[in-house]
Amino acid sequence: MTTLLQRIAQSPSFRSFIIGVIVFAGVLVGVETSPAMVQQHGSLLKALDHLVLGIFIAEIVVKVGAEGRQPWRYFKDPWNVFDFLVVAACFLPMSAQYVTVLRLARLLRVLRLVHVLPKLQLLVSALLKSIPSMAYVTMLLGLLFYVYGVAGTFLFAGNDPVHFGTLALSLLTLFRVVTLEGWTELLYTQMYGCDRFGYADTPALCTQPSAMPVVAVVFFCTFILLGTMIILNLFIGVIMNALQEAHEEAQEQEQARAEAAGTARTLDEDIVALEQQLSAMQEQLARLRGKVGRQAPPTTEPEPPRLRSA
Structure with a gap:
């Protein structure tokens, strides 16, 4: 069963x-x-x-x-x-x-x-293997977010309170920037001031307009270069390295299973060969016993000694 x-x-x-x-x-x-x-x-x-x-x-x-x-x-x-x-x-x-x-x-x-599906299992294994290395990359990205978040709050909180009014809003805005989602609008708001760009629908929120073209360009361009172009690509590199390691381990395991199966087949073949040899030896021994039984002379019982008459 x-x-x-x-x-x-x-x-x-x-x-x-x-x-x-x-x-x-x-x-x-x-x-x-x-x-x-x-x-x-x-x-x-x-x-x-x-x-x-x-x-x-x-x-x-x-x-x-x-x-x-x-x-x-x-x-x-x-x-x-x-x-x-x-x-x-x-x-x-x-x-x-x-x-x-x-x-x-x-x-x-x-x-x-x-x-x-083995291929999907390989990808998941690679992701799990990359978690320790990704933790350090995440830590580095977190430090970058914190430094730029604090700097953005100090620099742009008055001009753009919707996106940089608090540290939490600054971190959320930086996450939007690192994904390259509408970051140019944020850049132009800081370059030209909230009274000229970005707050046309909500002018009441633009209480302290301040144009900082040089600072805004340096801030956003350096953050995108460091966060998007470098650190996020480190994630890709870590995952690719883990995928290569997982692929090699899968090949080694498959090779080990093949060798184990080959060894098992070899042992089975050896056992079958030994059983055949043993069977042949038993048959040969039986034939030899039969020959010995036919060639042996019949055994006669010795006659009892006769008593001489007085």
């Missing part, structure tokens, strides 16, 4: 079937966002959702059963734990007010594609 379950769990057809069910589950959740579809085909959608849930439960049973007498090995894989939690979340006792949480839990089924 365990061997059969292992064959099913490792079968490419079974994996392709699960991928199709996951995609179907994602489409099903998308259809349920339409109130009209839910009203017209609510019972059918509910039945299909139960069918998908049943298939996922059967998948877990197959994979756990494939572990044989050590079913806990199924939970050693973090992706299997994620799959189990996604399925278990659908059985949580929730009232009507938490139905949105239940729908979001069902939406997590789509993320199972990351598990069943």
